[in-house]
Amino acid sequence: MTQDYRHMHGDTDWFVHDRFGLFIHWGLYALPARHEWIKHNEEIPDEIYEQYFAHFDPDLYDPELWAQAAEHAGMKYFVVTTKHHEGFCLWDTQLTDYKATNTPAGRDLLRPMVEAFRGHGLRVGFYHSLIDWHHPDYIIDPHIGPLRNSPNRAELNKGRDQARYAAYLHGQVRELLTEFGQVDILWFDFSYPQEDGSGKGRDDWKSEELLKMVRELQPHIILDDRLDLPYGWDVKTPEQFQPRAGITIDGKPVVWEACQTFSGSWGYHRDEASWKSLEQLLHMLIDSVSKDGNLLLNVGPTGRGEFDERALARLQGMGEWMRRHSRAIYGCTQAPEGLVAPPDCRYTYNPQTHRLYLHVFAWPFLHLHLDGLAGKIKYAQLLNDASEVPIMQQSSGLHMHEVHADTATLQLPVQKPNVTVPVIEIFLK
Numbered sequence: 001m002t003q004d005y006r007h008m009h010g011d012t013d014w015f016v017h018d019r020f021g022l023f024i025h026w027g028l029y030a031l032p033a034r035h036e037w038i039k040h041n042e043e044i045p046d047e048i049y050e051q052y053f054a055h056f057d058p059d060l061y062d063p064e065l066w067a068q069a070a071e072h073a074g075m076k077y078f079v080v081t082t083k084h085h086e087g088f089c090l091w092d093t094q095l096t097d098y099k100a101t102n103t104p105a106g107r108d109l110l111r112p113m114v115e116a117f118r119g120h121g122l123r124v125g126f127y128h129s130l131i132d133w134h135h136p137d138y139i140i141d142p143h144i145g146p147l148r149n150s151p152n153r154a155e156l157n158k159g160r161d162q163a164r165y166a167a168y169l170h171g172q173v174r175e176l177l178t179e180f181g182q183v184d185i186l187w188f189d190f191s192y193p194q195e196d197g198s199g200k201g202r203d204d205w206k207s208e209e210l211l212k213m214v215r216e217l218q219p220h221i222i223l224d225d226r227l228d229l230p231y232g233w234d235v236k237t238p239e240q241f242q243p244r245a246g247i248t249i250d251g252k253p254v255v256w257e258a259c260q261t262f263s264g265s266w267g268y269h270r271d272e273a274s275w276k277s278l279e280q281l282l283h284m285l286i287d288s289v290s291k292d293g294n295l296l297l298n299v300g301p302t303g304r305g306e307f308d309e310r311a312l313a314r315l316q317g318m319g320e321w322m323r324r325h326s327r328a329i330y331g332c333t334q335a336p337e338g339l340v341a342p343p344d345c346r347y348t349y350n351p352q353t354h355r356l357y358l359h360v361f362a363w364p365f366l367h368l369h370l371d372g373l374a375g376k377i378k379y380a381q382l383l384n385d386a387s388e389v390p391i392m393q394q395s396s397g398l399h400m401h402e403v404h405a406d407t408a409t410l411q412l413p414v415q416k417p418n419v420t421v422p423v424i425e426i427f428l429k
């Protein structure tokens with residue numbers, strides 16, 4: 001293949017239409033149940049961490065239930081950690097013994113998951129960690145990993161060969177891209193190059209060759225932006241925050257996806273109290289789409305192989321809202337240039353149907369004033385029950401001190417509709 005793999009891009013048309021995906025972080029870290037970085041955070045040596053390998057027995061694992069929960073939530077794709085920073089692999093890889101098949105789970109956990117999610121119509125994505133705290137050739141650096149503070153790091157690195165680790169990394173990516181059918185998203189995580197060379201980046205992963213191989217094996221695949229290469233990526237990946245506006249590079253809008261957790265930890269965290277409310281989660285989804293972005297919302301399954309009740313309750317709540325409001329999300333993007341939503345609201349817009357959606361985060365008393373839309377609205381209705389929302393003509397006299405000629409005013413019911421986030425569907429002329 002010629003060098004043009006650097007300028008190849010994955011198929012993002014379905015991605016920017018579908019908007020909403022499920023992230024799954026599942027590995028041995030589900031057992032300590034206090035963050036997927038536990039081995040780094042608590043500097044746990046291999047011989048102690050081994051206990052989680054020996055006791056990883058997700059006997060209640062049923063990916064059908066996971067796929068159902070995601071589908072009912074309105075999610076259209078999923079991205080699962082094939083291997084996280086701990087180095088443990090969910091599938092029956094031939095390149096290491098540090099895999100689910102060798103734990104009490106005794107089987108490949110990835111294949112049935114891919115089959116179940118595909119069976120429920122969701123697209124398939126793999127998150128694959130570049131970082132590896134278990135592989136014998138991975139060079140221990142002073143920034144990340146359980147041994148980063150070890151006084152005899154130099155001694156520990158004797159005999160380690162980062163190029164051999166890179167070959168292992170490429171070999172596993174080849175397995176993932178040749179043994180599981182079409183993969184729609186590949187999510188590498190993450191590079192941390194340092195000025196003094198003490199971090200890890202493109203040379204440590206052999207990112208250039210990795211990109212070439214990925215494009216040769218699955219050219220349509222959507223690739224994230226964490227290989228430490230200025231090219232070859234398809235999606236920007238803001239994490240654990242909502243961008244203030246749509247993301248642009250050199251003034252040009254780019255495809256972007258916010259990845260977010262329910263409670264802060266990506267891996268199952270039993271005691272974390274900072275769980276976002278259903279309303280906050282819906283606001284994040286709506287906010288992302290209102291800025292022409294996606295939301296990838298994460299679940300950390302338990303060591304028994306289940307989504308816990310806190311995650312399930314939120315997924316069910318999002319699904320309930322999506323059941324009536326998904327057409328304000330799928331196929332939608334930011335509002336046409338110049339249209340600014342009223343305070344505490346977001347616009348999403350479907351350019352195909354020419355319908356504008358007004359998501360109301362704080363229900364106002366009686367009126368919403370839509371600047372720039374006077375004379376441009378054919379009809380408006382509440383999306384949850386298709387009840388009309390009359391457009392007040394300026395002449396109806398609102399005793400306002402000033403009448404804005406370009407403003408259309410919606411006449412609202414006093415009571416907020418009984419849905420988490422009311423949406424007004426506006427049929428534009």
Ligand code: GLC
Nearest residue numbers: 025036037189190239259266
């Ligand atoms: C960060 C975290 C990692 C998590 C990822 C998700 O890179 O280190 O634990 O998997 O974000 O985007």
